[in-house]
Amino acid sequence: MTVAAKSASIVDSISSGANVQITANEPTLQLNSSASDGKTWEIISGKNQQASTGEFVILDKSNSAQVVRIQSGAGANGAPLTIASSGSVGIGTTSPNNLLTLFKSTTPALGFTTGSGDSAWTMGIDTADQNKFKIASSTSLGVNSRLTIDGNGNVGIGTTG
Structure with missing residues (x-):
């Protein structure tokens, strides 16, 4: 499908059971699919009640869960999310x-938080502390550091390294 300036060209066919909606006032692409087993998916790009402007959302309509959500707004080093042809995934690059490559100009980190939010661990590069690699029992590096490795290979456990 090609969409340009309030016009659309159907390149392939759309079956009679599918719903396609393209709006011109607020650029939106919405595809609905209902399977015989009752599972319904919706792919949304643009803006509606489930996606804000500049977002791409895949929605499980049976429970209104957003299965995939990608927001626009490239970071300092490119796209917010990249899936390369090699299968490698970049976040912020x-x-x-x-x-998996994470890029952020300040404190690139990977966090793990329980569903209840009462327990969290974070690991990454603490740019506020000489680019040391840290694992911390908190939602941010530098707080409750449990393992620290500096650029010389020195390791600190329960200390700053």
């Missing part, structure tokens, strides 16, 4: 050089 257009050039992932590992299976």
Whole structure:
């Protein structure tokens, strides 16, 4: 499908059971699909009650759960999310050089939080402390550091390293 300036061209066919909606006033693409087993999915790009302007959402309509949500707004080093042809995933970068690459100019970190939010661990590079790699029992690096590795290979456990 090609969409340009309030016009649309159907390149392939759409079955009679599918719903396609394209609006011109607020650029939106919405695809609905209902399977015989009752599972309904919706793909939304643009703006409506489930997606804000500049978002791409895949929605499980049976329980209104957002299965995938990608927001616009490129970071300092490119797109917010990149899936390369190699299968590598980049968050904050257009050039992932590992299976998963995280880029952020200040304190790139990966966090783990329980569903209830009462327990959290974070690991990453603490740019506020000489770019040391840390694992902390909190939602931010530098607070409750449990393991610290500095650039010389010195390791600190329960200390600053």
